[in-house]
Amino acid sequence: MTTRTRKKPIPKKKKAKKFNKKRFFAWTLMTAAFAVFCAMAGYLFIIINGERLLRQNWDKMQMPETSIIYDAQGKEITKLYRQNREYVTLSEMPQRLAEAFIATEDRRFSEHAGIDIWAIGRALYKDIVHRGAVEGGSTITQQLAKNIFFTSWDKTLFRKATEASIALALERNYTKDEILEKYLNQIYFGNGVYGVKAAAELYFGKSDLDGKNGLTLGEMATLAGIPKSPANFNPLDSPENAKDRRAVVLKLMYEQGYITKEEMDAANAEEFHVPVNRDKKRYLAFVDYVQKEAAEAAGISEEELNLGGYHIYTTMDAKAQQTLEAAFENDNYFQKDGPKQKMQGSMVIVDHKNGGIVAMVGGRDYVRKGLNRALVPRQPGSSFKPIVSYAPALETGNWNPYSLLKDERMSFGNYTPRNYDNRYRGQVTMIYAVQQSINVPAVWLLNEIGIKKGVEFAADLGIPLEPEDKNQLGIALGGLKKGVSPLQMAQAYGAFANGGVMNKAHAIERIVDRDGRQVYQFKPEQKKVMSPKTAYYMTLMLQSVVENGTGKRARINRPVAGKTGTTELGIDGINNSSANRDVWFVGYTPEWTAAVWMGFDKTDARHYVTIGSGAPAKLFADVMSKALAGKPVVRFAKPEGVPELARPPKAVTDLTAVYVPEEQGVKLQWTPQKGDIEYRVYRKEAAEEKYTQLVTSTTAEVKDISVEPGKTYRYYVIPYRIDAKLEGDRSNIAEVTIPSDMLPPDMNLPDGTDPNSPDEPLPGDTGELAPPDGTGEQQPPGDGTTDLPQDNPNTPGDGTETVPGTGGAGQGEGGSGTQDRTGQVQPQTPDIQNNARRNGFREDRDRGSGIINFGDILNGTR
Numbered sequence: 001m002t003t004r005t006r007k008k009p010i011p012k013k014k015k016a017k018k019f020n021k022k023r024f025f026a027w028t029l030m031t032a033a034f035a036v037f038c039a040m041a042g043y044l045f046i047i048i049n050g051e052r053l054l055r056q057n058w059d060k061m062q063m064p065e066t067s068i069i070y071d072a073q074g075k076e077i078t079k080l081y082r083q084n085r086e087y088v089t090l091s092e093m094p095q096r097l098a099e100a101f102i103a104t105e106d107r108r109f110s111e112h113a114g115i116d117i118w119a120i121g122r123a124l125y126k127d128i129v130h131r132g133a134v135e136g137g138s139t140i141t142q143q144l145a146k147n148i149f150f151t152s153w154d155k156t157l158f159r160k161a162t163e164a165s166i167a168l169a170l171e172r173n174y175t176k177d178e179i180l181e182k183y184l185n186q187i188y189f190g191n192g193v194y195g196v197k198a199a200a201e202l203y204f205g206k207s208d209l210d211g212k213n214g215l216t217l218g219e220m221a222t223l224a225g226i227p228k229s230p231a232n233f234n235p236l237d238s239p240e241n242a243k244d245r246r247a248v249v250l251k252l253m254y255e256q257g258y259i260t261k262e263e264m265d266a267a268n269a270e271e272f273h274v275p276v277n278r279d280k281k282r283y284l285a286f287v288d289y290v291q292k293e294a295a296e297a298a299g300i301s302e303e304e305l306n307l308g309g310y311h312i313y314t315t316m317d318a319k320a321q322q323t324l325e326a327a328f329e330n331d332n333y334f335q336k337d338g339p340k341q342k343m344q345g346s347m348v349i350v351d352h353k354n355g356g357i358v359a360m361v362g363g364r365d366y367v368r369k370g371l372n373r374a375l376v377p378r379q380p381g382s383s384f385k386p387i388v389s390y391a392p393a394l395e396t397g398n399w400n401p402y403s404l405l406k407d408e409r410m411s412f413g414n415y416t417p418r419n420y421d422n423r424y425r426g427q428v429t430m431i432y433a434v435q436q437s438i439n440v441p442a443v444w445l446l447n448e449i450g451i452k453k454g455v456e457f458a459a460d461l462g463i464p465l466e467p468e469d470k471n472q473l474g475i476a477l478g479g480l481k482k483g484v485s486p487l488q489m490a491q492a493y494g495a496f497a498n499g500g501v502m503n504k505a506h507a508i509e510r511i512v513d514r515d516g517r518q519v520y521q522f523k524p525e526q527k528k529v530m531s532p533k534t535a536y537y538m539t540l541m542l543q544s545v546v547e548n549g550t551g552k553r554a555r556i557n558r559p560v561a562g563k564t565g566t567t568e569l570g571i572d573g574i575n576n577s578s579a580n581r582d583v584w585f586v587g588y589t590p591e592w593t594a595a596v597w598m599g600f601d602k603t604d605a606r607h608y609v610t611i612g613s614g615a616p617a618k619l620f621a622d623v624m625s626k627a628l629a630g631k632p633v634v635r636f637a638k639p640e641g642v643p644e645l646a647r648p649p650k651a652v653t654d655l656t657a658v659y660v661p662e663e664q665g666v667k668l669q670w671t672p673q674k675g676d677i678e679y680r681v682y683r684k685e686a687a688e689e690k691y692t693q694l695v696t697s698t699t700a701e702v703k704d705i706s707v708e709p710g711k712t713y714r715y716y717v718i719p720y721r722i723d724a725k726l727e728g729d730r731s732n733i734a735e736v737t738i739p740s741d742m743l744p745p746d747m748n749l750p751d752g753t754d755p756n757s758p759d760e761p762l763p764g765d766t767g768e769l770a771p772p773d774g775t776g777e778q779q780p781p782g783d784g785t786t787d788l789p790q791d792n793p794n795t796p797g798d799g800t801e802t803v804p805g806t807g808g809a810g811q812g813e814g815g816s817g818t819q820d821r822t823g824q825v826q827p828q829t830p831d832i833q834n835n836a837r838r839n840g841f842r843e844d845r846d847r848g849s850g851i852i853n854f855g856d857i858l859n860g861t862r
Contacts, residue, residue, distance in 0.1 A: 065309030065514055069290060071316045072356065072509075078287055080192075080305050088197040090181040094210045096217060096258065097196065098180055100224035103252040106140040109180070113171050115139065115164050141167040144183045188303050189223065190230030190237070191369045199223055203235050205275035217263060218270035221249040231295070231302060235272045237369055242272070282325060285362035285372050286316055290507050298511055298520035309514030314507050315356030320349055320592075320627035324359045333619045334364070338600065338607035345598040345616070346373035347623065348487050352494030352593045354524065355503030357487075359627070371601070377483030378597055381613075382437045383565030383584045384478035386538055387492055389446040390434060392457040394534040396449060401431040401541050402648055402726050405441035412473050417443045425730075429648065432729055434541040435549030437564060439477055446476040460529040461492035461502060478565060486595035489586045493595070496542065496561070497588040499639055500535040502527050532639035539636050540645065546587065554587055554617035556625040558633045562587020564613035571605055580609040585616035589624060590634045596620050649677050649719035652731035657715050659736050665705030666736050668715055672700035676722040682730075686712040710740035 067080040090098065102109045138146070145166035170179055189199035200206045204219050215223075225245035226233045235242040247268055254264045290312060294300045300310070324347055327333060334343045342364055349358040362372035393399040407425045410416070419439050433441035446454050455470050466481040487505055495502035504525035511520040542561035545551040550564045565584035569576075582599040596616035600607040638644075655670045668681060678698045682691040694715075695702055707713060714735045719728040 065307070067305045067308060067310040067312065069287060069312045069314060071314060071318045071321075072358075073318070074313065075318065077283055077314075077316065077318060078281075080287075080291070080310075087185050088195070088209065090177050090184070092210060093184065093196065094215060094220065096253075097209065097215060097220045097223070098184070099258045100220045100249055100253060101140070101184065102180075103256050103258055104224045104249050105143070105227070107252075107256060109140050110176060112139060113168065115142070115167060138163065139167065140183050141170050141179050144179060144186060145170060147183075147186045147188075187227050188230055189226050190234040190302070192302075192306055196223060199226065203274060205273075216267070216270060217250075217259065218246060218267035221246045221253065221267060222272075225249045236274050239272055239274075243268075281368065283316070283321055284368050284370075285366050285374065286314075286321060286357070286360045286507065288362070288369055288372060289357070289360055289375075290314055293507050294511065294520075297506075297508065297522070300511065300520070310519075311512040313509045313511070315351065315354075315358065315509060316507070317349075317358045317627070320359040320623075323627045324349070324361050324623050327619055327623050328361050328364050328366075333615065333622075334598065335609065335611045335615070341600050341602065341607045343598065343609075344373060344601055345596065345619075346376075346486050347594060347596045347619070348374045348490050349592050349594040349623075349627070350487075350490045350494055350505050351591070352498040352503065352588065355491070355494070355505050356509075357505055357507045358592055360487075360507075373597065373601075374486045377480075377485050377488075378582050378599065379480060379483050379567040380478040380489060380584055380586075381565030381567040381582060382439070382442075382478060383489065383563045383586045384480070384484070385434070385437075385442045385476060386496070386542065386563055387461055387463065388454040388458050389442045389449075389476045390430065390541065391496070391530060391534055391538050392454050393430075393445050393449050394537050395457065395530050396453070399430060399445075401434075401537050401645060402429045404428070404727070405430055405433055406444045407433070407438060407441050410440065410444070412443065412447055415443075415473055417473075417477065427727075429727065429729075431541045431544055434563070435544045437545075437550045442476045443473050446473055451475070457529075458492075460527070461495060462504075463488050463492055478567065486597050489584075490593050490595040493562075493586050493588055494593040495529050496535050496538045497590070497593050497636075498535070499532045500528055500530040502529050533642045536636075536639055536642050537645065542587070543636070550613060551585060551587065551617050553614040554585055554621045556589075556621050558589055558625075558628065559636055560587055560589055560621075560624075561636070562617070562620070564617060566613050569603070569608050571603075571608065574605060574608070576610065578610055578612065580612070583609055583611065583613045583616055585613055585620045587617075587620055589628065590636055591628060591631065592624070594620055594624060646721075646724040646726060648724070648726035649673050649675070649721045649728040651729035652679070652717045652719060655715065655717050655731045655734045657713070657734035657736040659707075659738055660703075661739075661742075663703065663705065664742065665703050666707055666713065666715075666738075668702045668704065668717075668734065670700050670717060670731065673719060678720050678722060680718045680720055680727075681715060682718070683713055683715050686714065691716070707738045709738055709742040712737040 068076055069078050069080065071077050142163045145163045174182075185195040185197075187196075188194050189196075189202075191202060193199050193202050197207070197209060200209055200215060200219070200223065203222070204215065206213065206215060206219075209215050222235055222242055222245075225242065225248065228245070232238050232241050233245040250259070250264045250267050253259045254261060259267075291302050291305060294305060294312065295302060300308070304310075305312075328345065328347070334345065337343050344363050346362055348360045350356065351358050360372075360374050362370060362374050366372075394401075404427045407419070407428045409418075409424050417439050420437070424440065425438075428436075428438060428441055430441070430445075432438075451471065451473065454475065455465050458465055458475075463484050465475065468481045469475050472479070491502065491505040494505075506522050508520070509522050510518055513519050539561045542563055543559065545563055546554050546560045551562050554560055554562050563586055565582070565586070566580045567582040569579040569581050571579075580599075581603050582597060584595070584597055586593075586595045588594070596619055598611070598616050598619075599609055650673065652670045652673075655668065658667050658669075659665075660667050670679075678696055679700065679702075680696050681694045681702055683694040683704065684691040691714075694704060704713075704715075712735065714733050716733050717731040720726070721728070
């Protein structure tokens, strides 16, 4: 059976509608009419609204409200306000001054009716491309409207529409010249000045804009470039940026036909001559820093602070600030000024417990919005050693303040550091190296721990180094490409004072607007940058700098820790050993940390530092003692869990050396110390370059009879704490000259016979000592042995000494001998034996041991 499939019916095609021209035309006409109506309505609204706003507000511009700054106690310290301007007419201005602004801000100013459609279109395009408000299309008329009626600077559509409506009203009611004149008197130029006349007076010292002594073309172009960014383009704060901006303005004037190329080139070559403003108002540097921080941290511009009626609460201590400013007005703290420059300095005090800036001075005779040297990087010299070398080494756990560091003349590749006194001590403790600011140990230590560790440690302390610094050991001595500012140094040292925790330095705690709303609150930024143990050990070492080292002039009536720093002058032809480029002192008490820098802004052959780091240390002491007066004295606290640090013995300070004719030797004496102490005695003959270890003794008296007639000898003693294995510092130097008529020891026979008689043999010719009674038989003391009696008071232990060696750290270069605690000296080199023979002493060949019995020698029994 066959199945048939039914076919689907084919749908009929619909007839296409014919294009109806009449209907399309009607819709188009209606749409256009509606668009025209809307445009007319919108335009009418803008016109009416603009006229209304102009009538209501033209004669009552919104006056700025004063902003007030308060100190840490909430007391008012100063006010920020809009500076009164001197109004100047367009006829009193040079024509090219107006042309400079027109070329820069609104090239079609004479053509538009208040709104530049082309500029708006360009701005809209850029805003759409970048998905945000990137560029404005405001004309000079719109900017005038904004400056007159608005304090906010946002770019909302409603705000722009309102500006446009007022701009159109301005164009209908005032001429172009009147609008331009009002604009040039209204615009803000930075540093609290408004209008071209006030700006010309501040930046160029010219109150007369036109005429023979009026503004130059370069100065006009500079003024025209400032309004785009007053803080960045004014010649007082940013001269290089101002020159770059001036070049842009001059190029625009040339391209638009206002000036020739020759005039453009001549104006670009002009140098700025910014006048010195002797403003003696207080707190200038601190207030300037507050405005800087408000812009960077809170997003409130300087202009808004001058207009907005804000209340700014800061961290400033008024007493400390006043003390600091008074010190910088005292010329006695500074050296004589150079022929063209005043010696400068800066200081900043920080509360390390919270990071608050207590006080700040940016320089001597600081002017408002001047160069704040507390923020200017300079080479820190030795004050950088704790940051990049010593503290990182302590943090490894492999070093402590009494670890021995090398202090030898050495090179690290092509780098050969030298000590400031050109002396090298072999080995020194870390605390001594810090205390005396010795260079080589700091470089050697950085090399031991690795430059990378030092660089990372500095970065954690808020001092990131330049790439060029990360591969050179010179950073151990503060040799940096960029340098570091006093504020950075104070913040970094504050971590030592604060148990290893660094707080971000800041000047503003909070800001409240005119309506009482808090618009900014500082958020503490704490960072643990080292262990409490490292911070405490660093404090102990830095205290020793002030107590017994290079920072003695920083002493005050409370605990102080700190470090000095100097940088080499490095100018050819000047060989003054006291010449420096920078001098520093950075230190802290348990309450505050401070950094002081002194130097010249531009160092040259006629302007360099001839005072040492004692000057900033003295200024630190005077300021801190007065600023902290009345506060209770507290001590640096040892953190919990940090063990007491074993201390080395104190240095011997009363070493004496006296030649004793009867004993044909030198007697060395000093005051003994308590405890398990031994003394390492070093000697050198005046003509020798280095000291060598002579002997080790556990008593405070030694006799040296290995001296020669007519020679001068110098001695020093280093105490050694046996239980802790710690060396103390070396003693004073004792010097003695041996008489030239001294008989050689082998001629001074015990029996008094004539050494010149040919009939008398010299003692010891047969290897035996001549008997005192002339019988030819040796009579040893005591029990017949050559050992020294146990109670001999002139020898250590049981009456014997050892020949010095290099076995232990810090034992000098006395050979390879070992210490014999029994009291005997064991010579290890032929030189020592020859020295004994040369002085009339023989080996005890009867014992066959090669032992020289120095116990007998020191007692005169041999």
